[in-house]
Amino acid sequence: MDRPIVLLLTDEPRIASAIGLLLLDWGYDGRGSASPWDIDRSVRVAAILVDLLTARTEQALDRAMMVRERLGHSVPILIQSNGARGEAIAAAGERVTILAKPVDPARIRAWLSADGRL
8 A cells, every 4th residue: 555655854863763653653654854865756745744853943944845846846844843933934835834842743643634734
């Protein structure tokens, strides 16, 4: 069975493992990536989840947008942030959701089920 692919951008292997297990349980194929250049452009990605411990929300958004551009289509993006400021949220644009940490996994699942909308 083909599972929808969710790309994980994170700088913490434990977070990638935990989110990856949740995604598998929910019927998704979670794939990690440390760089936009690691992305296989031939793979159809359903969503991008971003959880970067060392980056600010703006940097996380920039990386996610680079990945989206590389993929070539408007993939929904969810950024889990330690301190999302209003400017970052306003600048996020189409199909980008920024949630303050800690994020309840049920919200992530609802977001995925709703094709990137909360």
